[in-house]
Amino acid sequence: xxxxxLKGPKCYYMWLLFLVAVIAVCxxxxxxxxxxxxxxxxxxxxxxxxxxxxxxTYFVGVAASAVMLVLPAYFHHYKQFxxxxxxxxxxxxxxxxxxxxxxxxxxxxPQRMANVMLHPSPNSVMFYDMIxxxxxxxxxxxxxxxxxxxxxxxxxxxxxxxxxxxxxxIWAFSIHTVxxxxxxxxxxxxxxxxxxxAARFLSSAFCSGPAILLLLVLGLKRLTGFDPGKEAVxxxxxxxxxxxxxxxxxxxxxxxTAFYSxxxxxxxxxxxxxxxxxxxxxxxxxxxxxxxxxxxxxxCVLIPPKLRENMNLLPxxxxxxxxxxxxxxxxxxxxxxxxxxxxxxxxxxxxxLMEVMVALGVYAIGLLVISLLWxxxxxxxxxxxxx
Amino acid sequence: xxxxxxxxLKIAGISAFALGSGAAATLMGGAPAEAAGIGSYExxxxxxxxxxxxxxxxxxxxxxxxxxxxVIRACHTYHNVPDIPTEQDIKWMWTDTYDHVFTxxxxxxxxxxxxQDKYLLLCNHCTNPPCVRVCPTQxxxxxxxGIVAMDFHRCIGCRFCMAGCPYGARSFNYMDPRKYLxxxxxxxxxxxxxxxxxEKCSFCVERLAxxxxxxxxxxxxxxILFGDLNDPQSVVRKALAxxxxxxxxxxxxxxxxxxxxx
Amino acid sequence: MYNAKYVIVGIIVFAVLFTTPFWxxxxxxxxxxxxxxxxxGETECVEPVEYMRAExxxxxxxxxxxxxxxxxxxxxxxxxxxxxxxxxxxxMKCHDxxxxxxxxxxVSNSVYPYCWTCHVAPGGNK
Numbered sequence: 137x138x139x140x141x142l143k144g145p146k147c148y149y150m151w152l153l154f155l156v157a158v159i160a161v162c163x164x165x166x167x168x169x170x171x172x173x174x175x176x177x178x179x180x181x182x183x184x185x186x187x188x189x190x191x192x193t194y195f196v197g198v199a200a201s202a203v204m205l206v207l208p209a210y211f212h213h214y215k216q217f218x219x220x221x222x223x224x225x226x227x228x229x230x231x232x233x234x235x236x237x238x239x240x241x242x243x244x245x246p247q248r249m250a251n252v253m254l255h256p257s258p259n260s261v262m263f264y265d266m267i268x269x270x271x272x273x274x275x276x277x278x279x280x281x282x283x284x285x286x287x288x289x290x291x292x293x294x295x296x297x298x299x300x301x302x303x304x305x306i307w308a309f310s311i312h313t314v315x316x317x318x319x320x321x322x323x324x325x326x327x328x329x330x331x332x333x334a335a336r337f338l339s340s341a342f343c344s345g346p347a348i349l350l351l352l353v354l355g356l357k358r359l360t361g362f363d364p365g366k367e368a369v370x371x372x373x374x375x376x377x378x379x380x381x382x383x384x385x386x387x388x389x390x391x392x393t394a395f396y397s398x399x400x401x402x403x404x405x406x407x408x409x410x411x412x413x414x415x416x417x418x419x420x421x422x423x424x425x426x427x428x429x430x431x432x433x434x435x436c437v438l439i440p441p442k443l444r445e446n447m448n449l450l451p452x453x454x455x456x457x458x459x460x461x462x463x464x465x466x467x468x469x470x471x472x473x474x475x476x477x478x479x480x481x482x483x484x485x486x487x488x489l490m491e492v493m494v495a496l497g498v499y500a501i502g503l504l505v506i507s508l509l510w511x512x513x514x515x516x517x518x519x520x521x522x523x
Numbered sequence: 524x525x526x527x528x529x530x531x532l533k534i535a536g537i538s539a540f541a542l543g544s545g546a547a548a549t550l551m552g553g554a555p556a557e558a559a560g561i562g563s564y565e566x567x568x569x570x571x572x573x574x575x576x577x578x579x580x581x582x583x584x585x586x587x588x589x590x591x592x593x594v595i596r597a598c599h600t601y602h603n604v605p606d607i608p609t610e611q612d613i614k615w616m617w618t619d620t621y622d623h624v625f626t627x628x629x630x631x632x633x634x635x636x637x638x639q640d641k642y643l644l645l646c647n648h649c650t651n652p653p654c655v656r657v658c659p660t661q662x663x664x665x666x667x668x669g670i671v672a673m674d675f676h677r678c679i680g681c682r683f684c685m686a687g688c689p690y691g692a693r694s695f696n697y698m699d700p701r702k703y704l705x706x707x708x709x710x711x712x713x714x715x716x717x718x719x720x721x722e723k724c725s726f727c728v729e730r731l732a733x734x735x736x737x738x739x740x741x742x743x744x745x746x747i748l749f750g751d752l753n754d755p756q757s758v759v760r761k762a763l764a765x766x767x768x769x770x771x772x773x774x775x776x777x778x779x780x781x782x783x784x785x
Numbered sequence: 786m787y788n789a790k791y792v793i794v795g796i797i798v799f800a801v802l803f804t805t806p807f808w809x810x811x812x813x814x815x816x817x818x819x820x821x822x823x824x825x826g827e828t829e830c831v832e833p834v835e836y837m838r839a840e841x842x843x844x845x846x847x848x849x850x851x852x853x854x855x856x857x858x859x860x861x862x863x864x865x866x867x868x869x870x871x872x873x874x875x876x877m878k879c880h881d882x883x884x885x886x887x888x889x890x891x892v893s894n895s896v897y898p899y900c901w902t903c904h905v906a907p908g909g910n911k
Contacts, residue, residue: 173696173698173699173718174695174719175718180609181613181695242681244678244680244719244721246679248660248678248679251660251677255660257658262657319686321656323689323776324688324689324772325686478689479691561863562861562862564861564870566859664854666854666856672854676849707908711873711905714903714904715903716903717899732856
């Protein structure tokens with residue numbers, strides 16, 4: 137099936153060329169980072185994780201979200217999703233690749249990365265995170281490839297693949313749970329020390345991931361004419377809506393616990409994120425309020441069925457949802473976790489241009505992986521007459 | 524022909540797998556220990572011993588800035604800790620005010636002097652260290668004598684330990700520390716660090732191994748006591764028995780090994 | 786075989802590229818053993834020369850783990866002599882010229898260990 141990559145319209149090649157150019161430029165910036173150290177980032181002694189780890193966290197969610205297509209299709213035999221599933225699985229592969237790369241660019245000594253395997257440490261959540269991410273990557277690669285091959289040959293997929301699919305459903309939940317445990321088990325980081333962290337991660341993943349997928353698939357429809365099916369889009373939108381409602385609900389639970397209990401440590405990060413500190417308002421405060429407005433706006437469109445099914449409005453609502461969840465999990469989570477510091481002091485964090493460029497490079501690699509895999513999937517579907 | 528090719532591929536695949544797993548086994552097995560086995564290893568006869576090393580800082584004896592500078596300089600000079608004037612700095616030992624050090628103890632009515640005074644900060648060498656728990660490579664580990672030690676050779680710089688430490692005791696080498704050290708380095712007997720690894724106070728484990736007290740204890744002139752917490756006759760146990768002492772963030776259950784007499 | 790001309794040209798190109806190290810190395814003469822400068826006035830190392838030449842990296846790795854993790858900071862050599870475990874303070878006390886000792890072999894064998902990004906090279910270099 138790999139040969140499908142070789143023939144495509146001009147715009148396909150231009151897109152690949154663009155991505156490769158972005159990767160090359162950002163790769164040069166990364167080489168600078170390797171030579172000078174992480175001093176080129178905006179991280180500091182007090183805010184020791186930044187954009188890279190927060191993007192890692194966000195994209196683990198995107199990877200896990202493929203399960204929102206796979207679970208209804210295989211546990212509930214919801215046939216409408218079957219056309220789209222392969223795109224979800226291939227997007228998950230791209231997302232896991234991005235996760236791995238975000239970890240690598242965040243390491244101070246990336247050439248010693250293998251130490252995680254050479255000196256396995258079952259006491260560290262990072263150890264399990266590595267295992268579940270590698271496992272998830274393999275599962276999706278095998279499942280995606282085998283089912284697509286079966287579609288190409290117009291035969292039923294082999295029986296054993298079903299068991300791998302069932303495993304991958306449970307596995308998807310596990311990758312994001314373990315990622316939440318990275319944060320939720322740390323004493324002294326008030327914003328993260330919450331039993332609901334894994335549940336919040338999953339709910340935010342299950343709205344933002346499918347929303348990104350749906351946006352990409354709608355774009356694909358314009359570009360190539362591939363129709364995911366009206367019914368499938370409708371159902372997926374409902375899933376997104378429920379997940380977003382739960383996500384917002386969970387966040388409000390955190391707000392209640394922090395403020396009704398009156399425990400200062402639990403309030404400080406929220407106050408810092410939404411109101412700043414000592415009269416100075418950090419840039420992240422504007423983002424947090426933007427997220428609030430975007431989240432409310434997206435829910436206003438998504439909840440009433442009339443508006444939700446309006447295909448002109450839907451992409452806007454999905455876009456707003458993606459940005460809102462990205463600000464919450466891709467910015468606020470990290471910044472609120474580190475500020476206030478363990479000394480109840482405030483160190484502002486702002487990613488540098490170089491840091492942003494390295495992150496863009498990782499995005500571009502992820503997009504390249506997804507583009508190539510989707511190209512294969514599209515051509516196979518065209519050939520098999522399932523377009 | 525077709526069958527032959529299929530068999531060939533099968534055999535090729537199996538042999539590739541066998542070779543690969545063989546190589547992996549060699550990597551995991553750690554053969555070097557065998558190869559270097561012609562000598563043996565022992566402790567120095569001068570080494571100081573304790574079941575659980577602990578430190579008692581008598582805050583009443585730190586009055587002026589010079590009192591603090593003396594011990595901090597002793598530590599930072601001995602361990603070649605650079606002085607970086609940015610937020611990406613390295614600190615093994617430093618000072619801060621009461622409300623920043625004892626964040627749990629929010630009592631605004633304490634004596635003014637107490638609130639305004641500075642307090643000495645360093646790694647707490649916890650009994651239940653979160654940094655050791657989260658480290659994915661065992662680059663940071665707890666020794667039997669209670670010291671939370673580090674192997675800079677193995678650290679991959681993931682900074683999970685910095686997120687895990689509730690005391691902000693750890694620093695990351697964002698850049699080459701030698702840029703901020705004199706040449707030759709302050710202590711040519713002790714290594715520097717390289718960019719991309721985390722570091723912190725070591726309770727001078729390498730000094731204890733040759734019979735010396737930690738550098739800060741030696742420089743403090745009795746303001747910092749050091750000894751075995753499990754030995755009722757030790758200086759630290761006596762000081763703790765006779766004075767009121769507090770520890771940082773006791774509610775987290777980490778059981779710090781650094782006590783403050785107030 | 787179809788597409789024979791592409792396949793054969795491809796194989797030739799691959800073979801040439803794959804063997805480039807040999808082509809580049811062909812003209813440069815035989816490998817000369819680097820003349821490492823041994824410390825003057827010292828008669829014994831922690832272990833015999835042959836062993837040190839072949840195994841010093843493994844020995845250093847074990848030294849590191851024993852000293853840092855097991856708190857055993859004294860090495861008792863095969864002859865029974867005791868040495869303090871320290872690259873910087875034991876090894877480099879005698880081998881006080883990194884450029885003439887360590888680098889000579891490492892460079893000619895294209896290995897670049899990062900010992901000295903942390904450990905302070907002895908003054909004999911300057």
